[in-house]
Amino acid sequence: MAVAVALPVEARAAIARWMPAGHVIGAIRLLQRPLLSVDASHKFLVLDQHGTPIFFADWSADVAPQAALRASERAQAFGDAVGPTLARWIVAPHALGTYHGRTCTIAPVMHELGSRNPRRGLQRREKPWRVMQWLASVAQRTTRAATAQERQALFDGPLRLMAQHPSVGTPARDIARQALRDLRAGRWQPIVQAAHYDIRVPNVMVQSKALLGEPRLIDWGSATPQGHGFFDVVCVAESFRLPVPLVRWALRRHAAACQQDVQHVASHCIAALGHLRMTQPQWSDVIFESMARQLADYLGRLAIPPTPAPTPAPASTQATGHAGMASGWHGTAVNASSFGDG
Numbered sequence: 001m002a003v004a005v006a007l008p009v010e011a012r013a014a015i016a017r018w019m020p021a022g023h024v025i026g027a028i029r030l031l032q033r034p035l036l037s038v039d040a041s042h043k044f045l046v047l048d049q050h051g052t053p054i055f056f057a058d059w060s061a062d063v064a065p066q067a068a069l070r071a072s073e074r075a076q077a078f079g080d081a082v083g084p085t086l087a088r089w090i091v092a093p094h095a096l097g098t099y100h101g102r103t104c105t106i107a108p109v110m111h112e113l114g115s116r117n118p119r120r121g122l123q124r125r126e127k128p129w130r131v132m133q134w135l136a137s138v139a140q141r142t143t144r145a146a147t148a149q150e151r152q153a154l155f156d157g158p159l160r161l162m163a164q165h166p167s168v169g170t171p172a173r174d175i176a177r178q179a180l181r182d183l184r185a186g187r188w189q190p191i192v193q194a195a196h197y198d199i200r201v202p203n204v205m206v207q208s209k210a211l212l213g214e215p216r217l218i219d220w221g222s223a224t225p226q227g228h229g230f231f232d233v234v235c236v237a238e239s240f241r242l243p244v245p246l247v248r249w250a251l252r253r254h255a256a257a258c259q260q261d262v263q264h265v266a267s268h269c270i271a272a273l274g275h276l277r278m279t280q281p282q283w284s285d286v287i288f289e290s291m292a293r294q295l296a297d298y299l300g301r302l303a304i305p306p307t308p309a310p311t312p313a314p315a316s317t318q319a320t321g322h323a324g325m326a327s328g329w330h331g332t333a334v335n336a337s338s339f340g341d342g
């Protein structure tokens with residue numbers, strides 16, 4: 001049975017104070033969407049007297065009353081980390097207040113990537129590459145070596161969870177086990193960088209209906225200035241179904257931007273998923289396990305080269321760290337079942 005949800009009167013009054021001069025609230029419309037979990041917040045569109053959408057409002061669910069505020073704080077922290085130019089892409093919700101014990105935010109209204117053909121086709125082809133480029137700039141700006149504490153919290157712990165998990169599937173477990181071996185043998189020095197963790201098609205929007213132009217990113221509830229940035233690149237690639245050879249190229253560029261060897265992408269991404277599992281207790285087992293299987297399968301399809309035998313690299317390669325990265329892609333392609341054999 002559908003349950004009617006309405007924003008409290010106090011929230012309406014607070015929104016009214018934000019309305020641009022000459023506009024008044026005409027209606028507040030609940031966005032009806034399938035709620036994937038009980039803690040999903042309620043989303044509303046605030047329309048002015050002419051029926052024009054002016055604000056997007058997000059009111060936390062009663063079981064997660066801080067969710068809307070937390071997303072706004074995370075968007076802010078991410079923006080501070082990347083600087084004002086890159087932060088333009090962030091649709092940052094503004095904290096409005098707490099109503100019935102549940103925080104509420106408003107944000108400017110964005111548009112979904114074209115819902116009509118051929119607009120849809122063009123935007124869906126063009127926007128992901130812009131996002132990839134933005135992510136490379138974010139990486140350049142925010143990457144640093146993980147501290148001992150971060151190694152533990154963001155890599156070692158999450159990888160142990162994935163390596164021992166009975167239901168994530170063999171490919172995901174194998175990647176995690178190999179990553180742990182690399183980590184402990186010192187073959188992999190993990191990095192941290194700003195990460196959004198959910199850059200999929202529905203979270204990439206545009207400011208105006210114009211075909212070209214910078215996209216805008218929404219849904220900042222999991223973002224952090226110190227996370228697993230490669231996960232975002234892989235997430236965009238998979239969600240937009242980008243051609244695999246171009247994804248490899250984008251990953252190489254991302255790796256170059258943060259001086260990380262591209263062969264560690266799979267380790268990084270599986271650690272990211274383990275970390276999300278540990279920090280998002282509301283996720284159902286079913287969703288997590290299917291994400292793990294899908295991610296490992298996708299990483300297998302990308303055929304990221306396995307960890308090479310530890311032969312000393314030529315001095316010139318060691319100096320830049322990039323020659324080895326690029327050449328890695330010319331190595332033998334592996335499928336998912338090859339992960340973790342080394």
Ligand SMILES: Nc1ncnc2c1ncn2[C@@H]1O[C@H](COP(=O)(O)OP(=O)(O)O)[C@@H](O)[C@H]1O
Pocket residue numbers: 031040041043056091107108109110111112202203218219220
């Ligand atoms: N600023 C916005 N303007 C217009 N629509 C929005 C805006 N933010 C979110 N939406 C719509 O609401 C949907 C869900 O919002 P989102 O913040 O992504 O929450 P969820 O965590 O439920 O995915 C989006 O996919 C989009 O359709």
Ligand SMILES: [Mg+2]
Pocket residue numbers: 202203219
């Ligand atoms: Mg979303």
